[in-house]
Amino acid sequence: MALIECRELTKEYRRGENVIRPLQELDLEVEAGAFLALMGPSGSGKTTLLNLIAGIDQPTRGELIIDGEDVGKLSRSRLAAWRADYIGYVFQLYNLVPVLTAYENVELPLLLHPIKRRERHERVATALELVGLADRHDHYPRQLSGGQEQRVAIARAIVADPRIIVADEPTGDLDKPAAHAIMNLLTRLNQELGKTMIMVTHDAHTAEYAARTLHLDKGRLVESGAHIAAGAAMEAAS
Amino acid sequence: MRLLPLDYAVRNLGRSPLRLAMSVVGAMLVALLVLTASAFVRGMERSLIGSGSLDNVVLLGAGSEESIERSEIKASVASQAAASIHGIRSQLGQAYVSPEVHMALPVTGAPDTTTSNQVLIRGISAAAYLVHPQVRIVDGRAPRQGADEIMLGRLAHTRMGLTEDAASVGRSLYFEDRAWKIVGRFDAPGTVMNAEIWTPLNDLMVAARRDTISCVVLTLGDAEFADVDAFAKTRLDLELTALPEADYYGQLVAFYTPVRMMIWLTAGLIALCGLFGGLNTMYAAFVSRVREIGMLQSLGYSRRAIAISFAQESLIAAACGTLIAAVAGMMLLDGLAVRISMGAFGLRMDTTTLMLGLGAGLLLGLIGALPPTVRCLRMPIPAALKAA
Numbered sequence: 001m002a003l004i005e006c007r008e009l010t011k012e013y014r015r016g017e018n019v020i021r022p023l024q025e026l027d028l029e030v031e032a033g034a035f036l037a038l039m040g041p042s043g044s045g046k047t048t049l050l051n052l053i054a055g056i057d058q059p060t061r062g063e064l065i066i067d068g069e070d071v072g073k074l075s076r077s078r079l080a081a082w083r084a085d086y087i088g089y090v091f092q093l094y095n096l097v098p099v100l101t102a103y104e105n106v107e108l109p110l111l112l113h114p115i116k117r118r119e120r121h122e123r124v125a126t127a128l129e130l131v132g133l134a135d136r137h138d139h140y141p142r143q144l145s146g147g148q149e150q151r152v153a154i155a156r157a158i159v160a161d162p163r164i165i166v167a168d169e170p171t172g173d174l175d176k177p178a179a180h181a182i183m184n185l186l187t188r189l190n191q192e193l194g195k196t197m198i199m200v201t202h203d204a205h206t207a208e209y210a211a212r213t214l215h216l217d218k219g220r221l222v223e224s225g226a227h228i229a230a231g232a233a234m235e236a237a238s
Numbered sequence: 239m240r241l242l243p244l245d246y247a248v249r250n251l252g253r254s255p256l257r258l259a260m261s262v263v264g265a266m267l268v269a270l271l272v273l274t275a276s277a278f279v280r281g282m283e284r285s286l287i288g289s290g291s292l293d294n295v296v297l298l299g300a301g302s303e304e305s306i307e308r309s310e311i312k313a314s315v316a317s318q319a320a321a322s323i324h325g326i327r328s329q330l331g332q333a334y335v336s337p338e339v340h341m342a343l344p345v346t347g348a349p350d351t352t353t354s355n356q357v358l359i360r361g362i363s364a365a366a367y368l369v370h371p372q373v374r375i376v377d378g379r380a381p382r383q384g385a386d387e388i389m390l391g392r393l394a395h396t397r398m399g400l401t402e403d404a405a406s407v408g409r410s411l412y413f414e415d416r417a418w419k420i421v422g423r424f425d426a427p428g429t430v431m432n433a434e435i436w437t438p439l440n441d442l443m444v445a446a447r448r449d450t451i452s453c454v455v456l457t458l459g460d461a462e463f464a465d466v467d468a469f470a471k472t473r474l475d476l477e478l479t480a481l482p483e484a485d486y487y488g489q490l491v492a493f494y495t496p497v498r499m500m501i502w503l504t505a506g507l508i509a510l511c512g513l514f515g516g517l518n519t520m521y522a523a524f525v526s527r528v529r530e531i532g533m534l535q536s537l538g539y540s541r542r543a544i545a546i547s548f549a550q551e552s553l554i555a556a557a558c559g560t561l562i563a564a565v566a567g568m569m570l571l572d573g574l575a576v577r578i579s580m581g582a583f584g585l586r587m588d589t590t591t592l593m594l595g596l597g598a599g600l601l602l603g604l605i606g607a608l609p610p611t612v613r614c615l616r617m618p619i620p621a622a623l624k625a626a
Contacts, residue, residue, distance in 0.1 A: 047620075056536050056619035077540055084538025091623065095533035099249035112240045112538045156537075 088157030147178030265559030325461025516606030532622030556603025
């Protein structure tokens with residue numbers, strides 16, 4: 001059974017008299033542990049799909065079933081709790097809280113769970129270790145480079161051990177070496193920790209890290225391609 | 239519901255020192271304003287209400303119930319009342335019956351000064367100290383009859399617009415075309431008597447060339463007000479009216495109601511301006527963090543948790559300002575003498591005033607945070623994440 005199932009998933013916005021449909025009757029299944037890249041021109045609906053899967057937006061019609069639960073029908077408060085359990089979000093612009101240290105930023109999602117301070121500390125330390133920033137735990141975002149900030153954001157996304165990690169242009173604001181390091185990290189998380197990864201990108205080279213790429217246009221799925229292996233992209237890039 | 243750590247709210251305050259300063263100063267000014275208004279109103283009320291003893295009854299001229307200064311009764315009323323009303327308190331044979339003259343006269347600190355302020359001069363006898371037990375001589379001595387001596391209340395110099403030194407024991411004041419030597423200072427805490435000048439009854443009557451007194455104040459022992467009232471009503475020849483002293487000053491409290499209303503209204507309007515200022519500041523603070531709000535929601539924090547964190551942030555800033563205002567109020571305002579037409583009184587920073595000031599400051603913090611928070615949180619998460 002697929003971890004994520006979209007059935008005739010539709011999202012509509014009303015802007016005056018006009019109805020805008022960034023997503024139209026989309027059907028999709030994503031297996032647990034998959035690494036999926038969403039590509040397409042601006043306005044194609046890829047970020048809308050990502051936001052729906054991340055539970056920060058709700059569909060107008062259709063079903064979005066994740067791990068057997070129709071998240072499109074959850075109330076706002078239940079959806080917030082669901083996000084805390086299921087989703088780790090990696091943003092293009094990192095979105096770290098500037099007044100909190102790297103450690104405290106990573107700790108933020110854990111505060112939503114009934115975890116003892118000691119275990120919290122261990123999990124934050126592990127997450128920072130995993131992204132290679134254990135020695136920068138007391139640094140504030142302004143004291144980190146863009147690549148390091150994104151690694152802290154990734155640590156924040158994985159620290160609560162969510163089943164799905166969504167990434168919106170995770171390398172969009174980084175130079176090539178930093179982007180490569182970030183993609184390697186996301187690939188490792190997918191392969192070693194078995195996290196289901198869904199990533200929006202404009203960059204075909206970045207999409208090659210994913211095992212499967214979906215192309216969207218005008219809210220519809222137009223093409224689906226599978227790469228040989230995500231590891232191949234890692235090797236090719238390096 | 240899981241809340242954001244308090245640290246988050248505290249550290250967010252440091253994001254913009256200017257904004258923090260504006261929030262703190264805004265709350266401080268509003269709290270200080272409310273503290274001042276409350277201290278003024280409560281100080282005035284306390285001095286008026288405290289001036290009237292529940293056991294005292296005032297006999298004054300019929301038709302002069304609203305102002306003892308306008309009252310004129312025969313000087314013999316005191317001895318007649320003492321003889322006719324049974325149950326007046328007495329001590330060692332001395333009845334608690336105090337004939338008094340109350341006159342508002344222009345008083346100057348120098349003989350050739352043209353500018354003067356009206357001060358209430360009270361002509362008294364020894365019985366005045368019995369019926370007004372609040373009065374305590376704190377410096378010098380009581381004035382002696384026939385020597386043109388006076389004794390000043392603790393706030394009398396404020397009423398006259400003089401420095402404390404210019405009205406100290408040994409100096410002279412001038413009224414009714416003669417010099418009066420200050421021989422004593424008294425304190426009558428929380429009463430209008432603190433702004434008065436006391437002098438022997440006969441000296442004042444001679445100086446003012448009057449043979450009537452203003453009133454007789456007597457303290458009830460076994461007698462009741464009805465006994466005194468009956469005396470006033472049966473002695474038609476004396477044209478008297480009897481008023482409980484507390485009622486007389488109660489009337490003055492009512493007289494000053496419009497003043498108190500104006501003070502509260504002014505304070506309220508200025509506080510409202512402060513609230514709008516606070517709203518603006520907090521809105522600017524929160525709107526610059528819309529993307530962060532979106533991020534926190536995407537992590538799983540509920541809108542309520544974020545709203546509480548923002549309220550904490552605003553409340554902490556407001557609490558800082560309010561506490562500064564409370565300390566400043568205690569140090570600068572408490573007891574500060576204020577001059578009004580009936581005399582002078584000290585601002586009163588009591589528990590109620592402090593609670594009002596603290597409440598106003600904190601309310602400003604809370605209300606100031608709510609609309610900007612609601613506005614920022616109403617934005618859909620995807621839109622918030624795209625915000626600049």
